[in-house]
Amino acid sequence: MLKRNVQKGMISLIAIVMFLSMFSFTNLNSIKTVEAATTSYNTIEYNKSVNLDANIAYPETNAFWSAPYYSEGSTFISSATAPSYAKKDVKLVREAKTERGIYYQVKLGDKIIGWLDKRAFKFYEMPSTDIAYSRTGKITNTAGHAVWTQPCGQINSTLKGPASDYLNKEITIWRKVENKRGTYYQFSETKTPNIKAWLDARAITLYDQVHFNEEYNQMAVISTVIGHAVWSTPYLQSDSKLIAPASNYEGKRVEIIRRAKTTRSIYYQFSYDNEVIGWLDTRAFSLIPSNNAMVISNNTNDIFSNITDAYNKNNPINNSQNYSQQFVNIDESNFDDNLGNYVKISQDNKPIGWIDSENVIDEKTMDSIENDEESIIPEELIDKVNDYVTIENNEFVLSDKAEDVLTSEELVEVEGQIDQTNAEIEVDESLADTHIEGNTIVQEIYEDEPNQLLKAAKKAYIKAKYTWWGMQIQFSHKAVVDFNDFYWGAGMIGGLGANKRMGKFLVKKGIKIASRYTVCLSLFGSGLAWGMSKKDKGKGVNLNCVLYIPTTITTAK
Numbered sequence: 001m002l003k004r005n006v007q008k009g010m011i012s013l014i015a016i017v018m019f020l021s022m023f024s025f026t027n028l029n030s031i032k033t034v035e036a037a038t039t040s041y042n043t044i045e046y047n048k049s050v051n052l053d054a055n056i057a058y059p060e061t062n063a064f065w066s067a068p069y070y071s072e073g074s075t076f077i078s079s080a081t082a083p084s085y086a087k088k089d090v091k092l093v094r095e096a097k098t099e100r101g102i103y104y105q106v107k108l109g110d111k112i113i114g115w116l117d118k119r120a121f122k123f124y125e126m127p128s129t130d131i132a133y134s135r136t137g138k139i140t141n142t143a144g145h146a147v148w149t150q151p152c153g154q155i156n157s158t159l160k161g162p163a164s165d166y167l168n169k170e171i172t173i174w175r176k177v178e179n180k181r182g183t184y185y186q187f188s189e190t191k192t193p194n195i196k197a198w199l200d201a202r203a204i205t206l207y208d209q210v211h212f213n214e215e216y217n218q219m220a221v222i223s224t225v226i227g228h229a230v231w232s233t234p235y236l237q238s239d240s241k242l243i244a245p246a247s248n249y250e251g252k253r254v255e256i257i258r259r260a261k262t263t264r265s266i267y268y269q270f271s272y273d274n275e276v277i278g279w280l281d282t283r284a285f286s287l288i289p290s291n292n293a294m295v296i297s298n299n300t301n302d303i304f305s306n307i308t309d310a311y312n313k314n315n316p317i318n319n320s321q322n323y324s325q326q327f328v329n330i331d332e333s334n335f336d337d338n339l340g341n342y343v344k345i346s347q348d349n350k351p352i353g354w355i356d357s358e359n360v361i362d363e364k365t366m367d368s369i370e371n372d373e374e375s376i377i378p379e380e381l382i383d384k385v386n387d388y389v390t391i392e393n394n395e396f397v398l399s400d401k402a403e404d405v406l407t408s409e410e411l412v413e414v415e416g417q418i419d420q421t422n423a424e425i426e427v428d429e430s431l432a433d434t435h436i437e438g439n440t441i442v443q444e445i446y447e448d449e450p451n452q453l454l455k456a457a458k459k460a461y462i463k464a465k466y467t468w469w470g471m472q473i474q475f476s477h478k479a480v481v482d483f484n485d486f487y488w489g490a491g492m493i494g495g496l497g498a499n500k501r502m503g504k505f506l507v508k509k510g511i512k513i514a515s516r517y518t519v520c521l522s523l524f525g526s527g528l529a530w531g532m533s534k535k536d537k538g539k540g541v542n543l544n545c546v547l548y549i550p551t552t553i554t555t556a557k
Contacts, residue, residue: 041072042098052092052104053155057122059086064114068096068103077114085113089155092121125153125179131403133176133185134412136238137206139166145203151177151184152200163203170238171204176415208236208262209416216259216268218364219288221335222249222280230278234260234267243278251335256285263416286341288333289362293345295323296530297359297488303352310354311339318352320359328352328360365527382469385414389439389468395422396439396468418468441466445510447478459540464511471513473506473543474556480536482509487529502528 047068059080067074080086085108093112094105102118142163150157154177172193175186183201188194213234228246233239249272257276258269267279303318304310323345331351332344341357388402396418403411434443444463463474475483486505506513531553535541540556 041074042068042070042100044068044071045097045099047094047096050092050095050104052095052126053089053124054092054104054121055089055124056080056085056087056106056116056120058120062117062120064106064116065103066114068098068115069117070100071096071098074115080116080120084108124155124157125151125181127151127154127177127179129176129178129398129400131176131400131415132408132411133173133415134408135173135206135209136190137171137173137187137204138238139163139169139171139187139199139203140205141203142167145200148184148198151179151181151198153179153181157198160197163199166199173204173206176201205236206263207238208234208264209412210234210237211261211263211413213258213260216256218256218268219290219333220254220256220268220270220285221288221333221341222246222252222254222270222284223286223335224284225250228281228284230280231267232278234262234279235281236262236264246280246284249277253288253333253335254285263420286335288335289330289343289357289360290364291330291362292327293330293343293360293362294325294327294366295320295345295355295359296361296527297321297324297356299359299488302355302359304354307334307342307344307354310342310356311336320355323347323352330360330362333357361527361530365531381410381414384410385468386439389418391436391439391441394441398468414468417470421466421468421470437465439468443511462506462509462511464506464513471545473513473545474540475532475543476540476556477536477538479509480532480541484529484533 062080063069064077064080064085065074066077078085088108090113091107092104093107096103096105096115103115104118104121106113106116145163146152147160147163147166148157149160166189170190171187172190173185173187174196177184177186177198184198185201185204186196186198187204188196225246229235230243230246230249232241232243252272254270254272254277256268256270260267260269260279266282268282268285269279270277270285297320300319300321301316302320303316304313305315305317309315326347328345328347330343331346333342334344334354335341342354343357343360344354345352345360384405385398385402388399388405390397390399398415398418402414406414434441436442442463442465444460447461459476460474461476462479465472465474483502483505486508487501503513532541532543535553535555537555542554542556544552544554
């Protein structure tokens with residue numbers, strides 16, 4: 001009896017336990033189902049493609065996940081401390097952000113590993129520009145600089161040694177890289193072209209490129225000597241040697257025999273007393289008109305019988321208006337920095353007298369103005385490059401993609417021109433309206449017009465357009481007329497050169513431009529105002545200014 005009761009009790013207990021177990025299992029599944037239904041994954045705010053180099057420098061407490069951590073579908077892959085990953089250089093190909101932080105998708109070699117927290121990485125510098133760059137130069141400033149296997153701060157960059165080991169070495173430059181730390185050149189010593197390394201651009205003096213070197217015959221006087229010197233070649237070439245300060249030849253009448261354009265300027269090779277002396281910047285010269293010239297002035301009491309009266313403006317004997325637009329012969333010239341530049345003219349072998357050289361224009365300049373409609377940089381190259389140039393912070397920037405469409409020679413020419421243009425731009429918003437039109441920086445002014453609708457409908461009085469290749473100053477017809485009046489008025493008052501008169505006229509009207517853009521105007525001399533009037537045709541004119549190159553004057557369209 002007792003045994004039977006015990007058995008019944010055991011059966012009842014087992015039944016109760018089974019019942020409770022079934023209830024607990026069912027309840028647990030229900031709880032898990034509820035939990036799954038109520039789990040809130042992190043929302044991905046963005047997920048974008050990137051291209052970054054990094055090192056897994058801080059793997060501790062970090063792990064790889066199949067998706068950004070705690071986002072839907074994210075599963076554990078591996079700890080970042082695994083020897084296969086810790087301290088390894090990797091490529092980051094995607095970036096995602098959740099409320100927990102920023103995560104990167106990691107690529108090691110050719111394999112995608114997974115997603116890792118941003119805090120696990122040490123980031124390398126990434127180049128904003130990486131282009132072929134063919135130049136020569138010399139390592140001259142080594143203090144604080146070092147030589148690297150790659151641009152400093154970038155992946156695989158290790159120290160090779162101090163830059164002082166290369167001081168005064170002649171080098172060839174192969175590539176140019178820009179990153180947030182600065183600009184770096186890949187170089188090799190001229191004697192060992194196959195051994196290459198990287199160095200900060202500030203440690204290197206680049207030699208100027210020579211764009212052309214040609215015969216050029218012209219008489220001139222060396223008149224502006226401050227800041228100039230005579231060199232054995234156009235300045236800043238690998239074999240340039242100082243010959244003498246320009247002051248040694250101040251006031252000397254010389255013969256120009258060659259002309260060369262470099263990255264920096266235009267230089268004349270000249271001879272004196274039948275001896276070839278050397279090369280000197282064009283800005284040091286005052287050109288003497290050739291024998292045949294045209295009188296372009298229409299003034300009175302401005303021709304004198306002798307040079308003394310001319311300098312003192314005493315006892316005038318004739319008026320240039322009697323010879324305006326007539327050809328004359330230049331028999332003699334006399335140049336003085338303080339008193340002015342005068343030429344002695346005659347017509348049909350009959351002497352006329354001494355007249356300010358600004359009042360005549362020689363045939364060479366006339367031919368240049370009348371026949372030269374070409375841009376200094378070929379239009380084909382300008383058109384080829386335009387789509388790859390943008391403006392950032394009032395500077396021109398060449399896209400890396402330009403390397404795919406330009407030859408190495410074209411790329412060097414374009415890069416050099418953009419660097420020069422950026423260095424020379426002087427935009428002053430207090431002087432004129434300044435805005436961006438496509439890939440052009442524009443300053444423009446209008447004649448006084450209070451009505452903004454009428455102002456907008458009018459053609460600008462003067463517009464200065466900065467392009468990557470230089471600058472174009474657009475003159476309306478009225479501005480051409482006003483400049484002529486100003487030009488001759490300034491000539492009678494102060495004897496200013498053509499470039500200075502243009503600069504003063506533009507400032508007076510409200511536009512300030514980089515002074516070096518107006519230097520090329522000086523090569524026209526007195527022909528500037530005449531040429532602008534000649535090309536005007538009632539439509540206005542464009543002055544196309546490329547740094548240091550003789551400006552072209554074209555009729556506005």
